[in-house]
């Protein structure tokens with residue numbers, strides 16, 4: 451059945467105005483979600499509709515300009531919006547599980563002590579380095595991800611590697627194994643010495659054993675990692691080359707044994723990119739046995755809509771790395787989709803361009819240096835540009 455013309459014309463016009471890769475259906479779904487919830491914050495809506503916050507903000511602007519959305523303790527539909535929603539089939543009662551937030555993993559009371567320790571640890575986390583595509587998953591997500599792996603028999607009695615570990619998953623595994631009185635060999639590899647220091651301090655404070663490796667995954671893995679692990683958990687940089695590199699290293703770390711498990715956290719992609727992601731995963735001989743959309747929740751991470759998907763991958767007999775030797779070419783968002791933003795000094799109005807290749811690659815770097823004109827450290831954001 452086709453949508454009537456009013457709603458169809460509006461959703462197509464808005465999708466075109468914001469050059470939405472997901473097409474008019476994402477605009478229609480936005481109206482359905484807002485109308486069904488009554489009112490939604492921009493961030494909750496971004497999560498529900500799986501769009502980056504800046505993209506959704508641009509869509510909101512277009513919908514407000516056309517009198518479809520209004521602000522009412524969040525975003526709500528205007529009477530015109532309600533009419534359009536009726537054309538689209540009308541609202542429904544959301545049926546997401548209230549206990550697990552739709553992740554499928556509830557945290558049993560037995561593990562609340564572990565969650566508490568992770569919440570305390572989270573307060574000590576270093577600042578994010580956006581140039582490395584870092585962003586911190588919330589402690590609940592960290593624990594849920596590890597519990598998901600535990601339920602798949604991938605943790606206890608296993609040799610577990612975290613390939614990139616700003617979320618301190620290795621510490622979660624060690625805490626959980628201790629709570630269960632069981633044994634686990636857990637290692638973390640990361641390029642960032644600050645992240646490794648954070649993990650080292652946490653392990654020392656808790657009296658846990660976590661094996662740490664400072665290494666750039668763009669270089670071949672050290673000998674003592676190759677073929678040593680049963681399970682790998684990884685959250686690569688947010689690009690397809692980043693995904694292929696980290697999954698290749700995961701395959702090298704597990705060796706050629708079929709049936710090894712890889713737990714991949716990766717941002718939700720537009721349909722076109724999702725096809726590339728699936729093709730890359732299948733091309734490496736990895737089977738996707740489960741995919742949980744929006745499983746991980748993050749602090750900030752507006753480019754990820756504040757969430758990422760969790761994939762359960764299993765190695766087959768044909769598993770082969772896509773990248774051999776050193777990585778050629780960029781893997782980070784800032785390298786492959788350079789973006790600049792304007793910031794204005796709150797005190798004197800001096801303007802700065804922030805982004806890849808600029809004097810200040812991040813707003814954190816500008817804040818630390820201070821305004822070159824007046825020395826102030828507070829800035830407001832202007833409009834940004836996105837290339838690629």
Ligand SMILES: C[S@@+](CC[C@H](N)C(=O)[O-])C[C@H]1O[C@@H](n2cnc3c(N)ncnc32)[C@H](O)[C@@H]1O
Nearest residue numbers: 584585614615616640641642666667685686687
């Ligand atoms: C790419 S970030 C992703 C962040 C986020 N926790 C997520 O789930 O999407 C994950 C970790 O990979 C690390 N990392 C980034 N580039 C790396 C590289 N070339 N080699 C090793 N680790 C790297 C980061 O320091 C960070 O700790």
